[in-house]
Amino acid sequence: MSEFPTISSLAAHEGQTVTLRGWLYNIRSSGKLLFPTFRDGTGTIQGIVPKAAVPEEVFETLKNLQLESSLTVTGKVRADSRAPSGYELDVQDIHVISAVSSDDPFPITLKEHGVDFLMEHRHLWLRTPRQSAILRVRATIMRAAAEYFDTNGFIRTDPPILTPNACEGTSELFEMDYFDNDKAYLTQSGQLYVEATALALGKVYSFGPTFRAEKSKTRRHLTEFWMIEPEVAHLELNGLMDLAEAFITHIVTRVLESHRTDLKTIGRDIAKLEAVIANPATEPGAPGSAASSPHLGGGATDPSLLSSRSAAEGSASRFPRLSYDEAHAMLDAAYKAGKLENPHKYGDDFGSPDETYISSQFDKPVLVHRYPAAIKAFYMQPDPDDPTKALCLDVLAPEGYGEIIGGSQRVDSYDLLKSRIEDHNLPLAAFQWYLDLRKYGSVPHAGFGMGIERAVAWLCGLDHVRETIPFARTLNRIYP
């Protein structure tokens, strides 16, 4: 394959004659000069074709070629300060693999298009530099997320996608027939199942698609999205917060390491991401920092994940942490100062404008913990210091990107969990296996879920999650 170097690697081929495989991204002309721009999925490079320097056939072929025709192009790599990438290609020869017809030209032009048109042509929109850059960053985020857990002693245990019942009994689920008499539902969270695998293996995570049939029509919602969900036996809320912070820090670090060019293509303000991981003095969760425990069977605990509350609130804490009460007080003060349109009612969940305001007060993600139990899921452990609060956690991304992580310590008492299920009018029989986890050697445990697409939207600075996934599924769209 080395005979076809990628465009991203051309700096190493300066002065050499190379043959690239790619597509015609754009072409301009000036009399007897052609300026074709080629792309190959790794980048773009502008070629230059003086009529006098190439065979007549090469000049005429290129001059009449439609955008997105596939081809191989041979030319000499030359550094040029006028080129955006720093290099140009002095074209010597081309070979057209497949020519696009001028009767039906490539629909995505370099001009602006509307959202509907672009989404209808998503399969072709992906070829544009910005969309390709986003998908590269997405791939790194997914890899870094899995890598964090893989290198810290977690075992990946993926839960089923077809489930027999509602996990939390709240969200709208996609329903389907399961053979003769049963209904099946697409999973809305693997959490209940990773609780089971966590009690088997200690530290686990799942990573897969998740489905919500809610009719949400906003820039933050997809009906199908990817979620990564760690679950850890013997972990309590403060350790969970440490884990979330180290996890996010690792992902941001990886993105900054290898995607500065892509982030620039996307138009991301990189300084905002650098601020998230600033203060490198403490790096408790980075891979290789001896945080992982080699064996976590039985009752072993991982000291790195069991920091006490006082430790969590000490100097090691780099992301701001607010209790629900503190966040409410902040919103209350903001409303009284005229910075918020509507008051936040104590006891209610935070609305979108509330989350935006809270996160705008910091340049790092904010951890909000201990929400009122009444507005949270049935499986969340009550706070022993104030049983009206749940030992839960939301992570709000900066710049108004909202909730990217939600998690909690889980109820570990059989009796309490059973009464919670009954209070929520959930079918006890369907949850018997879940109750078994509390019957046989229950321990405190905790976990969270991070929505990949919201994380990608935040890290790339996108205003809509539909650009964060190759083919977004939304309320009104399931094509292409």
Add this chain to the structure above:
RNA sequence: UCCUGAGUAGCUCAAUGGCAGAGCAUUCGGCUGUUAACCGAAGGGUUGUAGGUUCGAGUCCUACCUCAGGAGCCA
């Protein structure tokens, strides 16, 4: 589900109730350093659908369809 807004050329958009327009794209012509190149010309329309008001409707009215943004709910 609710609220708001938008549907006119392949795309992005103009058009006081009075002849259907521009830029890009396509085709033809011009230009030896273009950066969404530029200059000239040509072709390209059932104005989302169905009714209604009017001498006359892209424009006003009614219903419906599609899409977008927001709310609720959530990651």
